[in-house]
Amino acid sequence: MGNRLGRIITxxxxxxxxxxxxxxxxxxxxxxxxxxxxxxxxxSEEVILHVALWTSFPTLDWQSTVSHPLPQAMxxxxxxxxxxxxxxxxxxxxxxxxxxxxxxxxxxxxxxxxVKFHNGKELTAEDVIxxxxxxxxxxPRGVMFNHLREIFxxxxxxxxxxxxxxxxxxxLLILAADESKAVIMPQEIADSSPLGGAxxxxxxxxxxxxxxYRTEQYxxxxxxxxxxxxxxxxxxxxxxxxxxxxxxxxxxxxxASTRVAGLERDEYxxxxxxxxxxxxxxxxxxEIDPIITVPALLDYLILNHRKxxxxxxxxRRAVQSAIDVEEVSRCMMASKEFxxxxxxxYPPESPYNTDEASHYYHQNDVAKAxxxxxxxxxxxxxxxxxxxxxxxxxYRASIAIGEQLKAVGIEVDLLIYDLATWVAKRxxxxxxxxxxxxxxxxxxxxxHAEFGGRFPGWFISAETEAVFDKLAMETDFExxxxxxxxxxxxxxxxxxxxxxxYHYGFKAKRSSVKDPENNLSRGNLTLHNVRIDR
Amino acid sequence: MRxxxxxxxxxxxxxxxxxxxxxxxxxxxxxxxxxxxxxxxPSDPLEIDAVNKFQTLSREHPFGxxxxxxxxxxxxxxxxxxxxxxxxxxxxxxxxxxxFIGLASGFYxxxxxxIMRFMDGLMIFPGLLLGILxxxxxxxxxxxxxxxxxxxxxxRIVRIVRGAVLEIKTQDFVDAARVIGVSNIRILWxxxxxxxxxxxxxxxxxxxxxxxxxxxxxxxxxxxxPPPAPSWGNIISDGREFIRNAPWLMIFPGLxxxxxxxxxxxxxxxxxxxxxxxxxNIRSQPESTAG
Numbered sequence: 001m002g003n004r005l006g007r008i009i010t011x012x013x014x015x016x017x018x019x020x021x022x023x024x025x026x027x028x029x030x031x032x033x034x035x036x037x038x039x040x041x042x043x044s045e046e047v048i049l050h051v052a053l054w055t056s057f058p059t060l061d062w063q064s065t066v067s068h069p070l071p072q073a074m075x076x077x078x079x080x081x082x083x084x085x086x087x088x089x090x091x092x093x094x095x096x097x098x099x100x101x102x103x104x105x106x107x108x109x110x111x112x113x114x115v116k117f118h119n120g121k122e123l124t125a126e127d128v129i130x131x132x133x134x135x136x137x138x139x140p141r142g143v144m145f146n147h148l149r150e151i152f153x154x155x156x157x158x159x160x161x162x163x164x165x166x167x168x169x170x171x172l173l174i175l176a177a178d179e180s181k182a183v184i185m186p187q188e189i190a191d192s193s194p195l196g197g198a199x200x201x202x203x204x205x206x207x208x209x210x211x212x213y214r215t216e217q218y219x220x221x222x223x224x225x226x227x228x229x230x231x232x233x234x235x236x237x238x239x240x241x242x243x244x245x246x247x248x249x250x251x252x253x254x255x256a257s258t259r260v261a262g263l264e265r266d267e268y269x270x271x272x273x274x275x276x277x278x279x280x281x282x283x284x285x286x287e288i289d290p291i292i293t294v295p296a297l298l299d300y301l302i303l304n305h306r307k308x309x310x311x312x313x314x315x316r317r318a319v320q321s322a323i324d325v326e327e328v329s330r331c332m333m334a335s336k337e338f339x340x341x342x343x344x345x346y347p348p349e350s351p352y353n354t355d356e357a358s359h360y361y362h363q364n365d366v367a368k369a370x371x372x373x374x375x376x377x378x379x380x381x382x383x384x385x386x387x388x389x390x391x392x393x394x395y396r397a398s399i400a401i402g403e404q405l406k407a408v409g410i411e412v413d414l415l416i417y418d419l420a421t422w423v424a425k426r427x428x429x430x431x432x433x434x435x436x437x438x439x440x441x442x443x444x445x446x447x448h449a450e451f452g453g454r455f456p457g458w459f460i461s462a463e464t465e466a467v468f469d470k471l472a473m474e475t476d477f478e479x480x481x482x483x484x485x486x487x488x489x490x491x492x493x494x495x496x497x498x499x500x501x502y503h504y505g506f507k508a509k510r511s512s513v514k515d516p517e518n519n520l521s522r523g524n525l526t527l528h529n530v531r532i533d534r
Numbered sequence: 535m536r537x538x539x540x541x542x543x544x545x546x547x548x549x550x551x552x553x554x555x556x557x558x559x560x561x562x563x564x565x566x567x568x569x570x571x572x573x574x575x576p577s578d579p580l581e582i583d584a585v586n587k588f589q590t591l592s593r594e595h596p597f598g599x600x601x602x603x604x605x606x607x608x609x610x611x612x613x614x615x616x617x618x619x620x621x622x623x624x625x626x627x628x629x630x631x632x633x634f635i636g637l638a639s640g641f642y643x644x645x646x647x648x649i650m651r652f653m654d655g656l657m658i659f660p661g662l663l664l665g666i667l668x669x670x671x672x673x674x675x676x677x678x679x680x681x682x683x684x685x686x687x688x689x690r691i692v693r694i695v696r697g698a699v700l701e702i703k704t705q706d707f708v709d710a711a712r713v714i715g716v717s718n719i720r721i722l723w724x725x726x727x728x729x730x731x732x733x734x735x736x737x738x739x740x741x742x743x744x745x746x747x748x749x750x751x752x753x754x755x756x757x758x759x760p761p762p763a764p765s766w767g768n769i770i771s772d773g774r775e776f777i778r779n780a781p782w783l784m785i786f787p788g789l790x791x792x793x794x795x796x797x798x799x800x801x802x803x804x805x806x807x808x809x810x811x812x813x814x815n816i817r818s819q820p821e822s823t824a825g
Contacts, residue, residue, distance in 0.1 A: 256775060277775065277779045330603075415673075
């Protein structure tokens with residue numbers, strides 16, 4: 001009797017299990033179908049671009065953060081008064097034309113008429129003013145507006161700025177730079193989001209509108225049908241922009257090997273931040289185009305100028321003499337295509353690139369380093385070297401430099417942290433002696449943000465401040481170039497930081513993705529005018 | 535008859551156990567490698583040779599070279615030292631601490647309630663999760679790894695020892711000792727502890743294996759022995775990015791981890807069979823009762 005009951009119960013459970021199993025298969029099968037359908041789109045169906053990014057966004061407030069990969073996802077959504085051109089010089093984006101007074105104190109900008117925000121509102125001077133005021137407050141680069149005395153709307157489409165000190169063409173670069181960009185948003189949103197990192201709504205004027213962000217999963221954009229494009233030829237951030245996709249989905253894929261595999265399986269059309277060890281292999285695959293991106297990123301060793309061992313110039317010089325840039329670069333990058341030796345603090349793509357004071361660069365001189373250590377009276381105290389684990393290139397550069405410093409007799413404590421801890425520790429003068437960071441400065445004035453006493457490392461000197469002041473006023477390129485050289489010489493002489501390598505970025509796309517202006521080979525993703533031919 | 539032959543020689547008894555023997559055959563070379571690492575390794579495991587990076591297997595570099603041009607064979611050999619040192623230290627520390635707490639907890643009823651609730655609390659958390667937490671709090675250092683893993687593993691030792699104590703303290707010889715006026719400490723030390731040793735040794739062996747595995751896991755996550763020290767987990771973690779292009783970076787340390795953990799587990803199983811025949815009987819019992 002009991003036996004039969006047992007059998008019945010077993011049968012019921014078994015059939016229930018089977019039912020759920022088939023239900024699951026059915027559902028997943030359906031999902032697979034739609035997924036496949038979207039990949040094999042015809043003319044009538046939605047065209048979706050799948051992009052794989054390497055990490056998620058702590059905030060969607062582009063004005064307030066220099067962190068990547070936010071610019072990649074926000075460039076299609078937002079526009080600024082100016083954008084960067086193919087040669088990384090500022091070109092008008094929302095601005096129609098502008099003029100500046102003789103004394104470089106009064107600037108007038110006329111914005112384009114009839115530009116629509118994603119919420120349907122027309123762009124006016126008031127929106128620009130509110131956005132720029134917000135940017136000045138929340139952006140780490142807002143300090144560059146220190147001498148802005150007044151900003152006001154002359155009429156619906158004209159903005160005037162009055163400065164206390166003359167300001168040159170550099171102003172345009174401030175407005176165009178794509179890290180913590182001075183993007184323009186509707187006045188009511190700018191005014192109601194006073195805090196950096198907390199933007200109430202993502203509304204811009206770009207060719208794509210923001211749809212949805214699922215933390216750690218994806219960010220979705222859709223085509224903005226009422227986009228008003230410029231009519232001049234496409235020029236990186238600016239010029240004519242066409243939105244060729246119905247939707248763009250940025251997938252958050254932290255594991256590099258997963259991004260590569262996804263690209264090879266045609267799950268993603270464009271993938272960012274690939275390990276360069278895969279370059280040669282991807283080059284062999286016909287359906288995949290590997291892309292080496294410019295400008296080159298400067299990897300630089302920052303020393304603590306405020307506290308500890310490296311307040312002594314001889315200690316800094318010892319480190320400067322010890323570095324073998326070529327070895328560091330080889331350790332950082334797997335293929336030769338991805339690094340270059342260059343003594344300048346400006347990337348090879350910058351017009352300011354110069355070999356001024358290059359005898360301080362790539363010395364690899366153990367005897368000289370030991371000599372400086374003796375002069376400094378170094379007693380074997382361990383150097384606190386903060387190492388960021390999340391960025392493989394920086395991590396490997398740190399390990400290599402650690403070994404090079406040990407070779408000249410400097411004791412090194414490699415302290416390896418995740419991004420959040422690393423950022424917190426580097427901001428504390430007691431817990432940091434050195435760390436490696438990376439970036440690119442296309443214009444000498446841009447160095448002021450990091451080397452004006454505020455950024456960790458806290459380098460500041462009267463001589464460089466004087467050069468920065470001159471640079472802010474100077475508009476003539478030839479004279480600026482001379483000042484740029486002067487700045488480079490001072491940085492080297494005072495060992496403000498140490499160049500340890502220049503490396504290039506690496507992304508890849510399916511060859512079905514067409515990029516007529518070759519914009520994908522420049523820093524960030526610029527997805528307008530990109531299309532898919534399947 | 536059989537029990538007589540087994541009693542014949544203690545060493546013979548160990549060697550007759552196939553599990554134990556296999557485990558020893560696997561583990562002994564590991565220990566020798568770990569001890570004589572500086573002699574065996576052909577080059578400095580930290581020496582960077584950027585020009586010769588990603589060399590495949592050759593006579594000069596039997597396990598190839600890594601992304602810094604460091605000799606992977608030397609790194610794996612030195613990794614044995616680190617991994618076995620960390621594992622062994624953890625096993626030793628957990629044994630010492632576990633025995634003290636376990637004895638106290640099993641013998642004194644009042645302490646028992648407090649200690650065991652605390653131990654239960656520690657055991658609630660999944661090991662690796664708590665390990666990550668502890669490492670984040672303590673900071674990256676080799677001894678901190680040992681410390682974190684000791685905290686994680688001690689509760690298991692405590693439970694084993696306490697269980698044994700609870701059983702032994704009701705036995706007649708303990709009562710007899712008490713009756714003739716032997717002090718509690720002496721009873722614990724002379725009469726109870728020696729009788730707990732068998733299950734303790736078995737558990738500590740498993741703890742050793744567990745520690746090697748967890749250390750590798752933590753290192754892989756970037757929270758274990760701080761690089762550039764070549765612990766096996768570190769080598770695997772660094773090689774992860776190059777798995778397509780230089781698989782040898784992950785294969786060899788991976789094999790070493792598997793082999794050492796397998797060896798230790800086999801030894802543990804073997805020891806259990808040898809030291810505590812009752813457990814073997816229990817293992818065969820369920821089959822008869824189930825039928």
